[in-house]
Amino acid sequence: MEQRISLITLGVADAEKAAAFYDALGWVRVEAQEGVIAYDLLGQTLGLYPLDRLAEDIGIDVAQLGRGALTLGYNARDRAGVDDVMGRVEGAGGTVLKAPQEVFWGGYHGYFSDPEGHIWEVAHNPFSPLREGDGAFRWLGY
Template sequence: MEQRVSLITLGVRDMEAVAAFYEALGWKRVETQDGVIAFDLIGQTLGLYPLDKLAEDIGVDVAQLGHGGMTLGHNVPSRDDVDAVMQRVEQAGGTVLKPPQEVFWGGYHGYFSDPEGHIWEVAHNPFSPLRNEDHAFRWTGY
């Protein structure tokens, strides 16, 4: 198994509401099929899939899926970008869980959740600058 993630699937109850949240952040849907809403993540894909269908596909009860202790990370080139993303999250209807602030290791970050509770960290790490291709397609609308 190669060291990479190709697809992140979020099981959601309200497909259109969650899709609208990510679109309000500036993301663009890609062509979808079979009840999946997908967003291209520049080399990976974020897919939204009905929670009950995901549980059925896995072969478990919906209650077993729950919300695990996992976050999705989005690194940005600067502290100002962290602030801008978090402001956009609030405008789009997300919930800021931890406002942007300095981190003990020298970075700057904050946490938010989408309308169904999936948790994201937005961070600037001054010790690990992004490659050009990591932010070549920056969100518009900051």
Template sequence: MQQRTSLITLGARDVPALALFYDALGWARTPSPEGVVAYDLIGQTLGLYPLDKLAEDIGVPVAELGHGASTLGHNVRQKPEVAEILTRAQEAGARLLKPAQDVFWGGHHGYFADPEGHIWEIAYNPFSPLRADGAFRWLGYEAE
């Protein structure tokens, strides 16, 4: 198995409403089957899929899916972008969990939850600069 994530699927109680939130962030949908909303990202796709159908597909009760202790991370190029994105997310309907602030390790970040509770970290990490196309790697990219 290669070290990559191809598709991130969020189980949604209300796919159309959650899709409107991501649309309000400025994301563009990509064509997908009825009942599924997909957004192509840099190197992967974020999919919104009905929670009950996701549980059925996996073969577990919906209650077993719960909300795991995980976050989705979005890194930015400049420190001020963290607060800008957190504000845009709030305007789109997100709940602010942690405002933009400096972090002990030298970065700057904040957290929000989308309308269904999926948690996003927006971060500026001066030690992991993004590639020109926005791709992220833990220790950044050397000149390629």
């Protein structure tokens, strides 16, 4: 297995409500299959999939989907980018869990949850600048 993630699927109770949140943050939907809402993430895809259909697709009961201890990360180009994203969260229907602040390792970050409870970290790492043209960090031991 090659080391990569191509698709992140978030199981959601209300796909349109969940999508409205990401739309309000400025993301643009791409064409997807019926019932699934997708966003292109520059080499990966984020999919919003109704919980009942996700469970059916896997072949398990909805209760077995559970809630994992997982966060998704968005890396901003600078501290202002962190503040900008975090400033949009509540107006879009999300919840700020940790206001942006400096981190012990020299970066700057905050956390929010989307309307379905998925947790995101928004961070700026001054030691690993984003490459031009994409959202990828160069790994420098963070």
